[in-house]
Amino acid sequence: xxxxxxxxxxxxxxxxxxxxxxxxxxxxxxxxxxxxxxxxxxxxxxxxxxxxxxxxxxxxxxxxxxxxxxxxxxxxxxxxxxxxxxxxxxxxxxxxxxxxxxxxxxxxxxxxxxxxxxxxxxxxxxxxxxxxxxxxxxxxxxxxxxxxxxxxxxxxxxxxxxxxxxxxxxxxxxxxxxxxxxxxxxxxxxxxxxxxxxxxxxxxxxxxxxxxxxxxxxxxxxxxxxxxxxxxxxxxxxxxxxxxxxxxxxxxxxxxxxxxxxxxxxxxxxxxxxxxxxxxxxxxxxxxxxxxxxxxxxxxxxxxxxxxxxxxxxxxxxxxxxxxxxxxxxxxxxxx
Amino acid sequence: xxxxxxxxxxxxxxxxxxxxxxxxxxxxxxxxxxxxxxxxxxxxxxxxxxxxxxxxxxxxxxxxxxxxxxxxxxxxxxxxxxxxxxxxxxxxxxxxxxxxxxxxxxxxxxxxxxxxxxxxxxxxxxxxxxxxxxxxxxxxxxxxxxxxxxxxxxxxxxxxxxxxxxxxxxxxxxxxxxxxxxxxxxxxxxxxxxxxxxxxxxxxxxxxxxxxxxxxxxxxxxxxxxxxxxxxxxxxxxxxxxxxxxxxxxxx
Numbered sequence: 001x002x003x004x005x006x007x008x009x010x011x012x013x014x015x016x017x018x019x020x021x022x023x024x025x026x027x028x029x030x031x032x033x034x035x036x037x038x039x040x041x042x043x044x045x046x047x048x049x050x051x052x053x054x055x056x057x058x059x060x061x062x063x064x065x066x067x068x069x070x071x072x073x074x075x076x077x078x079x080x081x082x083x084x085x086x087x088x089x090x091x092x093x094x095x096x097x098x099x100x101x102x103x104x105x106x107x108x109x110x111x112x113x114x115x116x117x118x119x120x121x122x123x124x125x126x127x128x129x130x131x132x133x134x135x136x137x138x139x140x141x142x143x144x145x146x147x148x149x150x151x152x153x154x155x156x157x158x159x160x161x162x163x164x165x166x167x168x169x170x171x172x173x174x175x176x177x178x179x180x181x182x183x184x185x186x187x188x189x190x191x192x193x194x195x196x197x198x199x200x201x202x203x204x205x206x207x208x209x210x211x212x213x214x215x216x217x218x219x220x221x222x223x224x225x226x227x228x229x230x231x232x233x234x235x236x237x238x239x240x241x242x243x244x245x246x247x248x249x250x251x252x253x254x255x256x257x258x259x260x261x262x263x264x265x266x267x268x269x270x271x272x273x274x275x276x277x278x279x280x281x282x283x284x285x286x287x288x289x290x291x292x293x294x295x296x297x298x299x300x301x302x303x304x305x306x307x308x309x310x311x312x313x314x315x316x317x318x319x320x321x322x323x324x325x326x327x328x329x330x331x332x333x334x335x336x
Numbered sequence: 337x338x339x340x341x342x343x344x345x346x347x348x349x350x351x352x353x354x355x356x357x358x359x360x361x362x363x364x365x366x367x368x369x370x371x372x373x374x375x376x377x378x379x380x381x382x383x384x385x386x387x388x389x390x391x392x393x394x395x396x397x398x399x400x401x402x403x404x405x406x407x408x409x410x411x412x413x414x415x416x417x418x419x420x421x422x423x424x425x426x427x428x429x430x431x432x433x434x435x436x437x438x439x440x441x442x443x444x445x446x447x448x449x450x451x452x453x454x455x456x457x458x459x460x461x462x463x464x465x466x467x468x469x470x471x472x473x474x475x476x477x478x479x480x481x482x483x484x485x486x487x488x489x490x491x492x493x494x495x496x497x498x499x500x501x502x503x504x505x506x507x508x509x510x511x512x513x514x515x516x517x518x519x520x521x522x523x524x525x526x527x528x529x530x531x532x533x534x535x536x537x538x539x540x541x542x543x544x545x546x547x548x549x550x551x552x553x554x555x556x557x558x559x560x561x562x563x564x565x566x567x568x569x570x571x572x573x574x575x576x577x578x579x580x581x582x583x584x585x586x587x588x
Contacts, residue, residue, distance in 0.1 A: 002498050003467045005527040009490070012497050012524055012558070013584055020552045022533060023545065095552070 074101035084134030111153035238267025262298035
């Protein structure tokens with residue numbers, strides 16, 4: 001019997017690609033995505049009867065470095081309990097040596113796809129503020145994301161904003177489990193060799209650039225791993241803000257208001273000393289922009305200040321103007 | 337890359353073999369060339385025959401002649417030497433050559449009688465015809481060129497996997513591993529929906545974990561052999577990586 005039926009063919013292709021989870025509580029259901037080092041599947045947790053997403057290492061991993069990185073990603077996620085960060089449920093190694101972790105299955109759209117349906121700038125900026133919340137929280141736990149970009153942000157079916165893919169995350173402190181903010185402003189980074197008891201394979205060596213061009217900071221692109229701090233993620237957030245603020249239809253040509261452009265420019269300044277020092281400072285400026293208040297990134301001239309004042313109090317100004325006009329007209333009418 | 341570096345040992349994700357039919361058909365060693373052509377024809381004759389049959393709505397007899405003629409022309413005109421790996425995949429090149437050959441033959445119908453002094457390959461066309469009927473494909477349901485390309489690609493995968501299954505059976509027979517082979521045939525090669533692991537365990541008086549482990553081993557072995565087959569049909573590592581993704585990468 002040489003002929004393979006279509007069903008057998010499909011099974012053989014799946015069997016090749018799909019790891020064997022039959023000895024676990026999970027049943028793989030669907031291929032979801034392929035990343036740099038792993039594949040993400042939709043799976044069913046048989047015990048809790050719920051859908052989950054499983055990320056599993058699929059690349060050749062001769063020295064175990066990638067497995068360590070995937071494990072580190074799971075540990076990072078486990079440390080980050082926040083509504084804006086996808087929670088990890090489980091992690092393990094299959095009998096064939098494949099390392100995996102299980103996370104919440106998020107139904108929704110990637111930010112770049114979702115933005116097409118959001119016309120209002122204010123709504124877009126509010127999305128950005130929620131991303132800032134998650135990143136700021138991670139920083140407070142001593143973790144840098146290092147790969148913030150539109151495709152790593154998911155908008156859930158109920159409007160939840162989730163920062164995904166922490167595969168390149170960098171741990172700033174060896175044991176940042178407390179709520180206190182780690183001392184990262186010094187720029188001193190402890191590699192994951194300080195956090196992992198056995199090996200430092202999850203750490204990025206100096207001279208090796210990892211990230212996404214267009215969104216990664218110059219120091220990250222230069223592979224200066226030891227130089228990275230919060231401001232590297234702030235650079236990516238600046239680029240992300242620019243992406244979010246511009247309507248999808250004319251990403252390149254649309255002009256932002258000078259204040260908003262100044263916020264983007266300050267966040268994504270080439271010289272990191274000119275960037276915001278904290279994500280919270282960036283978020284504060286965006287909030288102030290949303291409220292029509294002056295922003296720290298931009299010094300206004302009198303005309304801009306007047307214009308902003310007018311936009312902020314437009315309704316009141318119009319009402320007063322109307323009142324004054326009516327009163328003038330009434331006075332003129334009374335004199336006749 | 338030396339064509340002599342053929343080595344079927346090993347495992348893991350990527351087969352160590354660097355032997356490639358594309359390099360070997362250009363070899364000065366006639367035995368090497370013959371072996372390469374054997375591998376190439378074994379992988380492609382069925383996809384080519386079925387493709388010609390469906391795309392050009394040609395009767396079996398004529399499709400047999402055209403398939404024979406196409407492979408004869410491939411040899412006579414040394415068409416493989418013109419294949420440029422940097423520009424396309426080998427299977428795309430072969431499909432395009434087949435297209436061109438058949439169109440030319442139709443245009444100049446009767447210009448040349450095939451089967452005389454040309455190479456004649458011993459191919460089991462009745463089996464291929466039987467497979468086409470088993471698939472119950474309606475040519476009208478695949479009217480576009482893209483669909484025919486997909487069809488050709490799928491048949492190529494079927495042919496490649498069938499070769500890997502044959503090798504897997506031989507390998508199991510020589511190693512005396514009958515149990516994994518039986519389970520693999522019953523589950524992975526099942527024509528329709530396969531039995532559950534528990535049913536297999538009961539039928540073969542094994543524990544479910546034994547079934548799981550034996551099937552996992554069988555799939556790993558099958559995977560290794562399929563990748564060896566694939567590697568031999570690719571001319572570069574890049575092409576192999578690309579084809580490997582197409583073949584096994586699901587939606588990639």
